[in-house]
Amino acid sequence: MTLPTTLIAPLSAMSGAQIRIPSMLTTKKPNCEQIIDLLPEPFVIIDRDYKILAANRAYRNHYGVENDDLLGRHCYEVSHHANAPCSERGELCPLEEVFNTGKPCQAIHRHHDKDNNEKYVRFQTIPIVDDDGEVMYIGKYVQALSQAGKNAGLLVGRSPAFLQMSNLLQRVAPTQSAVLLLGENGVGKGKVAAYIHFHSKRRNKPFVIMDGGMLDENLIESELFGAEKGAVTGTNNCKIGLFEAANGGTLFIDEICELPLSLQTKLLRALESGTIRRIGGNEYINIDVRIIAATNRDVQRMVAEGQFRQDLYYRLSAFPIHIPPLRNRREDIIALTEHFLTHQPEDGRHIPLSSEVIDKLLEHDFPGNIRELRNTIERAVILACDDSLAPTHIVLEEGNIFSNRQEKARQAIEHLIQRRGRLTEQMVLDALTQCDGHRARAAQLLHVSERTLYRHIKRLKID
Template structure:
């Protein structure tokens, strides 16, 4: 009896319901199913031999060069599966966050021959729940770490100044973990008195103390199967640090006044704006707890370290205000002034500045005069406590020194082969802003 012809690799991967691609150790695509080709707008007969980062990232270099965690490099280096969240560009050039699951394909000797990669687009509703805005190098380096640790069960310690967005980052880690469908519980140690923190975290039994009229579950129990975010961990009293350490190491807690240990399945994310190493040195933070919490530390950059992200952040805040959308795109004059400030209060301060400016602009155009900056500099000589900083990223300001012209927009789009996100980055504007310019140009053409 004759042997039937075996199906090809392409025939097999075309059965898969999601985009799938096979990549070699030089980042070349060796096979891809039709869903992958359709997603990125590349003809099936033209996909083989192209670089994966060229197709999905619209980049001339691997994604790790921009600070993202590269699953291809991980798979070929370690020979183990890798799972990350990346920003890809679809067939229309729009940014889209996707979950990548990369798996090694081995030869007969057990060596990694190729990498197979599934691409799972994240739903827009899921994306809208928490957004991290930015494309600066400092920001991408941080998100590269987040993408690596989010799918794991590892405890994460978030470090950074007040107002940098630690709670938003914690929510991001939860949403992109395998606990996303479980509870996400927040406790702010700075907002609770030392006598309340223990009861909030671990709960209490009836009669455990005066006023304990009934049994109460703590936040560890409330977060079972999900994530517990402990903000300002540096405010936790020393005696409770011991109890927290036991909970982290054993996965069990005991309520106040209780005798039995309760098993809890919780991933802990902690955060503080304080210098934790200094706290350990002065004895206000237990060394063993510090080592347990800092299994994977992530430092969130101050806004002054990522000023290139200010325009996109400002326009995002405006888009969330009632009637604020009409102020987008921001004028070059407004952006120039925004880029002159150091933002000691970080992203939180920028949000307040934008909200205040929208109110002051009222029914008119948002102008530089509506931007009020509160200085916390001790050497400020300007009256009323308001001043302008002196930092100014020259490259971005040069790009935004005047209102964008139609010729500039069309030339940049042509250079970027129509990729709207790449063109926006080159022009120094957000993708939303570029979209509005294009819509205006189309409107002018229609009237003509």
């Protein structure tokens, strides 16, 4: 096989790397295997039938397979220990993507390494074309993700609902498109936003978070756009806003629907023009920021009722992604539980899960979603001390957390929110009263996050 020129470029792009050419290559034209062996990362060439045609030494070492046992095998047999392509198991198949589009593709998968451990890898797949530009093969670089990379850029799950969402994330992450994340409280919208940033071309630039649930309109404006010295009470110096802080990177605006209409107008102007102006300033500042927004509200209904600007909605929803609630991805509950157990801050000890504990977790609907599961596991570890987890350590909310009285209050408060758009002092007080001061339940009643409710409470100075 003759190595296409499309594979030579990565060699010259390895900054700081030294390439030692074997003496045999100085006397005759190198073949494909000799060239790809110079690549430090695992690399493989695959045909449209998923069969491996060539692999470098790093690839063989990574998967623990000798060359004679590797060539001619299906790629999914080696990497996934599966008998069918990724697409038939709900994952994005990079080979099919490249052959269908003729363009490079990158994705995150869980592969089996040489020790048969499942580990996350990021790979980039490139087309290998003939003289007429037709894709004949694909070349795939494989990069094992470090532990730090896991925490920053990986999501846990294997359920169909999760894989469907993951496929969308992998498609949109490398682009510059705005993303609108939709989902209930506790589903992990912040984690998904971080995942998109980590797997984008901006991963080495700032990832800045802004919570749209902050109450004071002037405070939100100065937080986003900054303020000149003395323009806002308490600013004795020039204040840099979050747009400037995120320049070159990603700005994640959580609870976007909590922004007042006046600020929505300014936000739209900034997105359309690529410029901002600090409060009290005269000069426009150029910005290069990717926007990821999130909400647990029905944005389309808010647009129809005039509570959210239609043009801003269209600008932000270039690529909407619905994050499924945990009750719709029960297959992931155990994997998430094991993840939380592994990452307990106290120690790194392995805590096994008994079948009784697993059954109890799977029977629960988790209305608080992943946040509720994480808190449940953290509480269970504390209760268990140094013992194994038992069903008695799993403390769950039984049944509907709302009584009939609270359900009527919820409907009344929801009606007021739909009419007025933003929370009022009376809404907060009514919700806290109906929930007997339970803040988590009051937040769910009000369709806001606990952070937003806490800021309302702090502003109202409620004990």
